Amino acid sequence: MSLISEEDVRGGGSVFRDINADEDWQPTEIESLCMNCYQNGTTRMLLTKIPFFKEIIVSSFSCANCGWSNTEIQSAGRIQDQGVCYSLKVKTKQDLNREVVKADSATAKIPELDFEIPAFTQKGSLSTIEGLLDRAVAGLEQDQPGRRAADPEVADRIEEFIQKLKKLKEVEEEFTLVIEDPSGNSFVENPVAPQRDEALTVTRFKRTVQQDKQLGIRPDDDDEEDDLSEDPAGNDLETMRQEVLVFPTNCPECNAPASTNMKLVRIPHFKEVVIMATNCDSCGHRTNEVKSGGATEELGTRITLHVTGPSDMTRDLLKSETCSVLIPELDFELGMAALCGKFTTVEGLLKDIKDLTVSKNPFVCGDSSTPDRVEKLSEFGKKIDRIIAGELDAHLVLDDPAGNSFVQNVYAPDPDPEMTVEKYTRSFEQNEELGLNDMKTENYQEEN
Template identity: 80%
Template sequence: MSVISEEDVRGENLFKDINAEDDDWQPTEIESMCMNCHLNGVTRLLLTKIPFFKEVIVSSFNCTHCNWSNTEIQSAGRIQDEGVCYTLKVKTKLDLNREVVKADSATTRIPELDFEIPPFTQKGALSTIEGLLDRAVEGLEQEQPARLEADPEVAEKIGVFIRKLRKLKEVEKEFTLVIEDPSGNSFVENPAAPQKDEALVVSHFKRTVQQDAQLGLRADDDLGEEEGEEEPTGNDLDTMRGEVLAFNTNCPECNAPASTNMKLVQIPHFKEVIIMATNCDACGHRTNEVKSGGATEDLGTKITLHVTDVSDMTRDLLKSETCNVAIPELEFELGMGAVCGKFTTLEGLLNDVKDLIVSKNPFICGDSGVSKRVEKLRAFGVQIDRIIAGEMDAHVVLDDPAGNSYVQNVYAPDPDPEITIEKYTRTFEQNEDLGLNDMKTDGYQEEKATTSTSLKD
């Protein structure tokens, strides 16, 4: 049995990296009551770090009296800045083997059956698509004996639905699985990585006030306060332009108290942006993020840079949080939100892409890594290194529907022969992702003034 030391209580060694060679890497055992036979069993807790999924608590219960067992996984890390929604078209039985990390705050839906598992009704799990279906069937079957006695008609309808769920595992027809998680801590495997998965759509979204309250990020009393918030005035913006503002936050890696600095910066030949930088004294983690300081442009922007020389790696680059990144030569595409907004160099962006796909991918780490997949992703990392070293010509495409991304023109003010910039009209789906379809701007000030007057009266 593992014993939690005073050093662990202070949080220094509470969460350990997964390491098969670490002899001290043992679970903590706690005697606890079995919910099946009400005698005592043993719960094992393992506090560890998984790349992408941050700190997690893996718990396993086993009862020697009735042989009942149960396992679950809970996120112990920070809630992400945005929620995430995975929409998977399940077309073959191979799709049922995709690994899934489902947080307890996630909603699971199968639109074809009008089936939904609400958030916080199941514990978090590390499973597969088939495992999620089996878990749903087990949950519905659990009360069937009682339903047969109390209401046979309802029990029969649920029995028919259970058979429909089981039939999904045969994949005779294509069906859709949607996992929407406001905490941003759920994941669905892309077996084609680093290439784009044609069957999987990943989108990120801003949480609603109600979702923030569900996650404990704000009190219920704060739900009505947003209507009274004031917009920044011109004087506030002038103050931000003239100084670096600092505010307290938590480190995204170790969750220790840290400080984030924020400043408005004018990018030459482009626009104003807000740069935020966080430095943690506890673990040494450093990160920066960029937000657009201006409005969403009327047209989307697609910037294509032809990388022909190692000197291109020093070009300044702004990738907004709404920007997609593609490298056609590698058949690679990275959706918006996968990498946060950054003001960096081309080399910095390519290194971030490599770390995201190769170093921090939870599905190729430790025992979860399949040899062919690991080999494929490591080969992708080698190709990225060749582009950075100038040994391979490539095109880097920044496709930003909001028009807030930028690549430095080293020939400015003359045109850059290696950069192609295209302006395009956004599709309905792109406007939906940006939240523009439901945004009302015409007559807003007049309506706001009328509302304020009526409230005062």
């Protein structure tokens, strides 16, 4: 039985179908070799979608000869543009119940114990922090009988370490869990969403050449770093401003072939930006992203807009990928890189925030949801709607340490009474996140 039906091939539809109990859709069965007894067993595979999450491949193997079985879940979604690192301070036993999506490319660390689960040593899993610890303990205990027979001293040291891992579940002392995933497909739950989680730090990073090779998106013999400082085709920058560049890509929703349009645009009273838009003819998905076409500013920028009515919703707004968004009245903070760079309106940004925190939150539906969490997020969505309708006054704060964000001044060239723009000196930590501390642009040539 083929995983892709003839109808899907002819119609260009997605081979990943939504979970539907009313649809009679049987998994694919493949005869496979059992790695326990080396007889033939059966592998069952199901290509499906988890609502508000992504496409997955569910596979299950069973052997009728020896009774051995194995189950596995693999992500079938695209590799994200940036890697992601989650750092969580586990302070109470309630933190052990946080749900964790750990991709097989993710590395899990507990610095206090100098413990690390390297990437590609475990299959991807959807679990909790407690389940992650139990899985690590089970992996260490698996070969203990053989170690005790071959090297009792090593077995005793490992047993001592296993007890330390088990003791972490009592949370007698605070410890840190770090999950670093270059594919960007791992996730740690924020139980107080949409509010900021003080115990959880999320950072995005650019993959190294070695990480690209591990993910299979760069040839093994390619050791050159990407150089985007100049146009590889030798095109003149002024010519690029006049035309729309088109290059092939894949749709982030259905993974079908699509085209991305890119153009340089100059924003009045601000600077030049790069606008990229993707439109999928297969599933109809549309997305756009904006990146600054200029350098990082000398000072960071904090823009505070007092939203007083529906007229403020039409203001043009540029949010760069390094910009965080705050709404003090809702006790809400959206970190940098949580939303990609956008050139939109105030209303468009608020709707994107609502979609990200409510509509597209993977832990709002199904077994992962709780009534309190759903009610809290629903109430947050209603407050966003009231701000858009002009029924609730609020302050929208764009804090961009790179200084590449912008909100339209409708009173220009006069000052805007409802908006303040502050310039500030970046901290060492902000420069570190932007990669500026290690960047040297003066006197870098070696002396003869």
